[in-house]
Amino acid sequence: xxxxxxxxxxxxxxxxxxxxxxxxxxxxxxxxxxxxxxxxxxxxxxxxxxxxxxxxxxxxxxxxxxxxxxxxxxxxxxxxxxxxxxxxxxxxxxxxxxxxxxxxxxxxxxxxxxxxxxxxxxxxxxxxxxxxxxxxxxxxxxxxxxxxxxxxxxxxxxxxxxxxxxxxxxxxxxxxxxxxxxxxxxxxxxxxxxxxxxxxxxxxxxxxxxxxxxxxxxxxxxxxxxxxxxxxxxxxxx
Amino acid sequence: xxxxxxxxxxxxxxxxxxxxxxxxxxxxxxxxxxxxxxxxxxxxxxxxxxxxxxxxxxxxxxxxxxxxxxxxxxxxxxxxxxxxxxxxxxxxxxxxxxxxxxxxxxxxxxxxxxxxxxxxxxxxxxxxxxxxxxxxxxxxxxxxxxxxxxxxxxxxxxxxxxxxxxxxxxxxxxxxxxxxxxxxxxxxxxxxxxxxxxxxxxxxxxxxxxxxxxxxxxxxxxxxxxxxxxxxxxxxxxxxxxxxxxxxxxxxxxxxxxxxxxxxxxxxxxxxxxxxxxxxxxxxxxxxxxxxxxxxxxxxxxxxxxxxxxxxxxxxxxxxxxxxx
Numbered sequence: 001x002x003x004x005x006x007x008x009x010x011x012x013x014x015x016x017x018x019x020x021x022x023x024x025x026x027x028x029x030x031x032x033x034x035x036x037x038x039x040x041x042x043x044x045x046x047x048x049x050x051x052x053x054x055x056x057x058x059x060x061x062x063x064x065x066x067x068x069x070x071x072x073x074x075x076x077x078x079x080x081x082x083x084x085x086x087x088x089x090x091x092x093x094x095x096x097x098x099x100x101x102x103x104x105x106x107x108x109x110x111x112x113x114x115x116x117x118x119x120x121x122x123x124x125x126x127x128x129x130x131x132x133x134x135x136x137x138x139x140x141x142x143x144x145x146x147x148x149x150x151x152x153x154x155x156x157x158x159x160x161x162x163x164x165x166x167x168x169x170x171x172x173x174x175x176x177x178x179x180x181x182x183x184x185x186x187x188x189x190x191x192x193x194x195x196x197x198x199x200x201x202x203x204x205x206x207x208x209x210x211x212x213x214x215x216x217x218x219x220x221x222x223x224x225x226x227x228x229x230x231x232x233x234x235x236x237x238x
Numbered sequence: 239x240x241x242x243x244x245x246x247x248x249x250x251x252x253x254x255x256x257x258x259x260x261x262x263x264x265x266x267x268x269x270x271x272x273x274x275x276x277x278x279x280x281x282x283x284x285x286x287x288x289x290x291x292x293x294x295x296x297x298x299x300x301x302x303x304x305x306x307x308x309x310x311x312x313x314x315x316x317x318x319x320x321x322x323x324x325x326x327x328x329x330x331x332x333x334x335x336x337x338x339x340x341x342x343x344x345x346x347x348x349x350x351x352x353x354x355x356x357x358x359x360x361x362x363x364x365x366x367x368x369x370x371x372x373x374x375x376x377x378x379x380x381x382x383x384x385x386x387x388x389x390x391x392x393x394x395x396x397x398x399x400x401x402x403x404x405x406x407x408x409x410x411x412x413x414x415x416x417x418x419x420x421x422x423x424x425x426x427x428x429x430x431x432x433x434x435x436x437x438x439x440x441x442x443x444x445x446x447x448x449x450x451x452x453x454x455x456x457x458x459x460x461x462x463x464x465x466x467x468x469x470x471x472x473x474x475x476x477x478x479x480x481x482x483x484x485x486x487x488x489x490x491x492x493x494x495x496x497x498x499x500x501x502x503x504x505x506x507x508x509x510x511x512x513x514x515x516x517x518x519x520x521x522x523x524x525x526x527x528x529x530x531x532x533x534x535x536x537x538x539x540x541x542x543x544x545x546x547x548x549x550x551x552x553x554x555x556x557x558x559x560x561x562x563x
Contacts (some may be wrong), residue, residue: 050443065480076445088440092553101433105445107426154445221349 001064003028003189004049004158010057011048014204020213021058026158026191031184033192033200033221035234042193043085045210046160049191051075062158077105081156083147085193087162091136095127098135098146099177102153104229111153120149123179131152141172148179158189165196172179177203197234250281259413266405274401276517278473281408282466283513287493287505288415289462294491295500295548296428297455298435300357303364305486307337307460309371311467312477316380316385319471328467337456337463337464340367343458361484368482384478391472404473411469415462419502422458431455436554485527489513492530496537498544502553507545 004026011019015025019041026032034042047053049060051072052114060067069077078081081102090098099120103113123144130138135146144164151159161180165173173196181203184190194200201207201221209217217224224230262281266274285310293301311333318329348359374381391398391407398404424426430451433441442448471477480486493512497504511533516526537544542553 052439071447071449072442073445073447076443082443084439084443088437089444090440092436092550101429102444103432104426104430148414150444165254172420 002026003063004046004191006049006058007060008046008056008058009045009060010055011044011053013044013053019048020211020216022210022213023058024208024215024218026189028157028189029184029187029193030179030206031190031204033194033207033209035194035200035207036195037234038195039212040210041213042210043162046082046084046191046193049075050080050160052082065107073105076154079155079157080160081151081154081158082160083151083162085166087143087147087194089135089138089143089146091134093135095131095133095135095138095146098150099127099153101163102150105154116153120152122206123147123152123182141168141176142152144168144172146181148176148183152183153179154190156188158191158215159183161190161192163193163195165194165199173199195234196232198225201230243490254501257531262409266402271401274405276514278408279517280406280509280514281405281412282469283490283493284509285408285412285415285466285469286463286490287497287509288412288419288502289459289466291500291502291505292419292422292462293455293459293493294494295551296423296431296435297452297454298431298462299455300353301360301456302357302484302487302491303360303362303367303518304363304459304463304490305484306367306482307341308467308470308486309462309477309479309482310340311337311464312471313371313379313385313467314464315468315471316477317389319388320385321378323389324470326389326468326472327393330465333464333468334461335336337467338461339422341457341460342408342453345460349452349456361487364482364487366482368479371479371482372403376501379479382479384480386476388471388475394509398472401473404469408469411465416502427451427454428555432550464529465517488530488554496533497545498547498551501544503547504544504546504548511545 002025004021006022006024009019009022010017022041024032034045044053048055049067051067051070051074055068062080063079065078077142090101093101096117099117100113103116106112121131126142127145127149129141135143135184138146148164163178164176168176177199180190180192192200192204201224204221207219207221207224208215209224217227217230261543266277269277284305290301290304295297295306314333315326315329318324319326320334344363348356351359371379372382379385396403399405430441430446433444433446434448434451438448445495467481470481489512493505493508496511497506497508512530516529
């Protein structure tokens with residue numbers, strides 16, 4: 001059974017029908033990427049999974065348990081962490097404080113918090129160097145590292161990443177994507193939303209292509225990378 | 239204005255904290271009854287300010303109807319005392335509970351509102367409470383005249399008649415309040431408030447039950463205001479719907495903002511500016527509303543973080559001015 005199973009999902013923003021019957025699966029241990037243009041509904045899908053917007057039709061289940069109607073804070077407890085788009089770093093808290101915040105659901109379990117923090121520092125040595133610095137004074141790339149690190153602090157089984165490459169220099173994009181692969185190798189399943197289709201398809205096992213609230217293509221990432229339609233529409237090739 | 243001497247004090251908290259407590263204990267001794275009453279009022283408003291600071295400062299939510307809960311506490315104490323003959327001190331827990339319960343009932347449906355929308359609705363609810371009291375709801379609030387003849391509280395055979403007793407009574411509760419607030423600031427709940435205040439979406443995504451956390455701020459803050467109301471009823475023995483006036487709520491709000499939102503010492507300074515000074519310059523008291531307006535305008539231009547801000551809020555303001563990148 002899939003770790004995450006979405007069936008015929010419908011959501012609305014006010015009167016706008018944002019997702020029109022999405023069906024997708026993420027298996028344990030995979031990196032799955034959702035690619036597509038602006039406004040296709042990629043971020044909305046992640047927001048629906050983590051309970052930040054209500055589900056209006058269809059179903060989402062995680063590890064066999066339905067997530068419909070489950071509040072966001074309970075979903076985090078079940079093992080789904082969301083690194084939202086736009087980073088949402090706490091600018092007036094230090095790097096360490098930001099990370100501790102990600103471990104909110106661990107409560108007073110200091111051992112687990114320290115262990116997770118060490119793990120994040122190992123993935124992103126840059127964050128350890130800057131652990132006493134305020135989040136707002138970090139560079140864009142460091143903030144992105146912090147966003148991912150913070151999401152990992154809750155020991156998730158499924159990590160939802162929303163546009164981790166947004167606004168980053170190519171070198172940093174590579175660093176971030178290498179780290180995502182490393183996180184995945186350590187046993188965390190990843191659902192990655194990206195506009196940088198090429199970079200995402202290179203590290204993903206499987207991919208879904210979204211257009212205006214629908215999934216239009218699905219398949220192995222390598223196959224999609226070679227697919228003519230994808231190359232034309234999303235990789236900028238003629 | 240050079241306030242660098244303030245920061246020197248902040249580095250040695252013990253020094254000024256114990257000094258301040260000693261000062262507060264000795265303060266009324268050389269004073270006459272009038273000034274003892276002024277001191278009592280100041281301490282009471284510090285308590286009210288701290289209770290509102292929980293909502294406005296810690297959780298970052300607007301509450302412009304806080305006086306309603308103050309009035310509910312006072313009315314609960316008065317009604318239990320007058321109707322059932324319960325000694326005033328025994329009504330305090332009920333005052334806290336009733337105010338907290340109303341805080342829950344009133345804010346539960348409006349928690350999803352943000353910023354100025356929340357402010358408008360809290361003003362409206364404050365007025366609803368005041369009008370209910372004026373209209374003698376259930377025939378127990380005494381209408382526009384309010385309630386009088388509340389029996390003075392007694393403790394160990396001692397009747398609380400002199401202003402100085404009441405001063406020490408509120409001071410005692412203020413010390414408990416400050417202790418509790420400092421514990422709350424550093425608790426898990428305190429951190430959750432900080433996260434919600436700074437970025438609600440991120441807080442939600444990190445597994446914080448934002449609804450519950452915000453509700454707790456309102457419930458605790460309202461209950462605390464209820465306690466202050468009961469203390470007021472104990473001292474004055476006559477209460478009226480004026481307690482829930484919008485202007486009362488504004489004064490409480492200004493105490494928090496003037497001193498520095500989220501800052502305990504800030505609330506002290508706010509109460510001195512909003513309550514003590516106008517009382518001491520009583521001949522000019524008619525000008526208080528004007529002074530309030532002018533001060534707020536000047537403050538928002540010159541020192542938006544307040545006179546004695548919390549380090550965190552100061553940073554937040556600096557950050558919101560700096561360009562994001």
